[in-house]
Amino acid sequence: MHTFHSIARHGALVSRRSALAWGVAALGAPALALAQGEGRPLRMILPVSAGSGADGAMRAISNSLAKALGQPVVIENLPGAGGITGTAQIVRAPRDGSVIGVVSNNHVVNPAVYRNIPFDSLADITPITVVGTTPFVLVAHPSVPARTVQELVAYAKAHPGVLNYGSSGNGTILHLGAAMFVDQAGLDIRHIPYRGMGPLMNDILGGQVQLGVVAVAPAAGHIKSGALRALGVTSAARVASLPQVPTIAEQGLPGYELDGWIAAIGPAGLPRAEVYRIYQGFQRALQMPEARDALVAQGYVIRLPPPEEAAAFFRSETARMAQAVKSANVKMD
Incomplete structure (x- = not known):
């Protein structure tokens, strides 16, 4: 399975040097736009629940982004229907740069799992x-008699239908991540959908749900305390913040690979000057040590490709996730 990294290697995303060069070339346009945006709040819609990976990331950098843009940043969580509820508000927002959204993988997964979406995702x-x-991490409640992926697979095969896994909702990337694992390992494990990452984490910690694929950042503290057991990370390589946790791929499922991502978007027809202004705001914000360090501490690798390359990434990821959904046979319950 191709990841964001392999797409970058094949040219769908430019290097940081190219991105910065692109930003410098566009510096003439945003001066007027910056003056237009200065002072008024920037409404940032997050189609996810509070406590999710994307929510934590944006709250960690929102003060720096406000400084970079010269305007307050107001975050609004609008979870539901795998991100469709909040994204519907983003696409209907004024096309003046006063409203943006930050979406995750769910945005490109949804077209493959929902029959009726009230907007075109691209x-x-x-x-x-x-x-x-x-990356994400496959975690288990300590009551599950497994400390590795191999032990989990052996136990699940010996006890079909006994285990369950939770997700942040039907058809979400966390559902897809777990379904891909279950499918590739050939297991019989029941799915329990939740309304967002926060409620899911609460019930895994409480033992009401036994397994889940979750974002590394909100899980890391619970893993270190022993409240959750990390069985494997979903990325191609081990994660710096959890160096002792092997990848799922190196534990007998070599084809398994999945990374999460977050991206800033606006409604269709957003003027180029506003796109440049906001893009460069993110660039400046993430050059500030407090924002950069906060995002890295949450397990993120900072990317910041320019808008044209981001658009190419959305197209390629939509096609890739459609194939993954088909292969894992993910359907709305």
Whole structure:
């Protein structure tokens, strides 16, 4: 499975040097736009629940982004329907740069799992940039008699239908991540959908749900305390913040690979000057040590490709996730 990293290697995303060069070339346009945006709040819609990976990331850098843009940044969580509820508000927002959204993988998964979406996931948005990527981790409640992926697979095969896994909702990237694992390992494990990452984490910690694929950042503290057991990370390589946790791929499922990402978007038709202004705001914000360090501490690798490359990434990821959904046979329950 191709990841964000392999797409970058094959040219769908430019290097940081190219991105910065692109930003310098566009510096003439944003001066007027910056004056237009200064002072008024920037409403940032997050189609996820509070406590999710994307929510934590944006709250960690919002003060720096406000400084970089010269305007307050107001975050609004609008979770539901795998991100469709909040994204519907983003695509209907004024096309003046007063409202943006930050979406995750769910945005490109949804077209493959929902029959009726009230917008076109590609045509009705303006990609601004991909802020960063992050791996996920397969976790278990300590009551599950497994400490590795191999032990989990052996136990699940000996006890079909006994285990369950939770997700942040039907058809979400966390659902897809777990379903891909179950499918590739040939297991019989029941799915329990939640309304967002926060409620899911609460019930895994409480033992009401036994397994889940979750973002590294909100899980890391619980893993270190022993409240959750990390069985494997979903990325191609081990994660710096959890160096002792092997990848799922190196534990007998070599084809398994999945990274999360978050991206800034606006409604379709957002003026280029506003796109440049906001894109460069993210660039300046993430050059500030407090924002950069906060995002890295949450397990993100900072990306920031320019808008044209972000648009290419959205197109390629939409096609890739459609194939993954088909292969894992993910359907709305």
